[in-house]
Amino acid sequence: MSAVETLLRADLRGFAGYASAAGRGFEPRIRLDANESPWANADAGKGLRCYPEPQPDALLEALARLYGVATDQVLACRGSDEGIDLLLRAACSPGAGAVVVAPPVFGMYAVCARLHGAQVVDVPLRDDDLGFAPDLDAMTRAARDACARLVFLCSPGNPTGDVVAPEAVAALAERLRGEALVVVDEAYAEFAAAPSSIGQLERCPNLVVLRTLSKAHALAGARIGCVLAAPALVAALRRCQAPYPLPVPSVAAALRALTPGALARTRRRAARLAQARERLARQLAARPGVRRVYPSQGNFLLLRLADAQGVLDRLRALGIAVRDVRTMPQLGDALRVTVGTPAQNAALLAALDGEGGA
Numbered sequence: 504m505s506a507v508e509t510l511l512r513a514d515l516r517g518f519a520g521y522a523s524a525a526g527r528g529f530e531p532r533i534r535l536d537a538n539e540s541p542w543a544n545a546d547a548g549k550g551l552r553c554y555p556e557p558q559p560d561a562l563l564e565a566l567a568r569l570y571g572v573a574t575d576q577v578l579a580c581r582g583s584d585e586g587i588d589l590l591l592r593a594a595c596s597p598g599a600g601a602v603v604v605a606p607p608v609f610g611m612y613a614v615c616a617r618l619h620g621a622q623v624v625d626v627p628l629r630d631d632d633l634g635f636a637p638d639l640d641a642m643t644r645a646a647r648d649a650c651a652r653l654v655f656l657c658s659p660g661n662p663t664g665d666v667v668a669p670e671a672v673a674a675l676a677e678r679l680r681g682e683a684l685v686v687v688d689e690a691y692a693e694f695a696a697a698p699s700s701i702g703q704l705e706r707c708p709n710l711v712v713l714r715t716l717s718k719a720h721a722l723a724g725a726r727i728g729c730v731l732a733a734p735a736l737v738a739a740l741r742r743c744q745a746p747y748p749l750p751v752p753s754v755a756a757a758l759r760a761l762t763p764g765a766l767a768r769t770r771r772r773a774a775r776l777a778q779a780r781e782r783l784a785r786q787l788a789a790r791p792g793v794r795r796v797y798p799s800q801g802n803f804l805l806l807r808l809a810d811a812q813g814v815l816d817r818l819r820a821l822g823i824a825v826r827d828v829r830t831m832p833q834l835g836d837a838l839r840v841t842v843g844t845p846a847q848n849a850a851l852l853a854a855l856d857g858e859g860g861a
């Protein structure tokens with residue numbers, strides 16, 4: 504057993520997962536082993552009659568190329584949301600175990616933990632003049648005290664926009680080697696100037712990086728994300744995954760989005776969006792009633808407002824949705840705004856200025 508497997512559930516050692524027909528080991532001429540329909544459904548479209556490949560080679564190769572890792576370090580999943588859930592299920596026995604999170608942060612780490620009966624240990628982000636940042640020493644202590652199997656970092660942080668340096672991530676993973684998996688969720692990494700922690704994977708066997716095609720690649724509807732980790736961990740997560748997690752049309756869309764031309768367009772769009780974010784941050788900060796705009800490396804901005812409810816009401820009346828994050832710890836006066844197209848950003852600013860409606 505590899506060192507990283509000792510961090511997974513002891514009761515799943517030797518667990519093989521579901522043996523689907525896809526494991527038949529040869530390309531059949533006639534498929535009578537998966538109870539599929541003998542007829543295609545012409546009304547629904549082509550290529551849907553049979554179950555999909557669980558982990559299509561072409562997708563794994565394209566994701567591995569994109570992120571600069573080997574194919575056996577990639578688990579493709581139904582959005583990075585599924586990756587979070589798989590990590591919980593593989594690392595914590597139901598009703599036991601603990602995870603460390605640093606709120607205010609993306610809610611799915613705690614939701615998956617709660618659904619699985621794992622304890623959620625909060626180590627709040629620190630908020631100072633430079634913005635929010637995780638307290639990595641306190642997270643280490645909390646992980647040890649709770650014997651946590653998973654420590655979640657979000658970089659860039661949602662909704663706070665801060666980034667954690669890869670060297671700091673690696674130092675945390677080193678400290679917790681043999682004790683916990685350190686998971687860095689990089690859903691918004693394409694919008695950040697800071698480097699990814701993917702480069703630390705070789706050095707840190709207990710490090711896991713989550714990536715997604717939902718944000719910069721504009722494929723939220725396709726539900727394709729991935730877990731990047733040590734091959735033994737990827738194999739263990741695969742055993743916890745549903746038999747056929749990736750719908751055929753989603754895989755086809757992802758492959759089209761991962762061609763060199765499409766990737767070049769994505770990179771240009773992400774760079775433009777990062778510039779628009781900086782412009783919008785300055786414009787918002789100049790508005791009366793906007794108390795603080797946090798520096799952000801994501802495709803969103805976190806604002807503190809004198810009257811967040813009033814702003815929400817006004818925007819809503821104009822059909823503009825922004826995220827109310829006031830129930831999150833430390834954010835009682837805050838809203839999160841996604842950076843949109845130039846026209847959408849202009850509409851937001853006009854609405855804040857009291858224009859654009861009755």
Ligand SMILES: Cc1ncc(COP(=O)(O)O)c(C=O)c1O
Pocket residue numbers: 581582583584585609657661688690714715716717723726727728
């Ligand atoms: C930090 C973070 N991680 C993961 C996700 C989920 O992404 P996906 O669409 O890949 O499931 C989100 C979605 O908003 C997010 O903000």
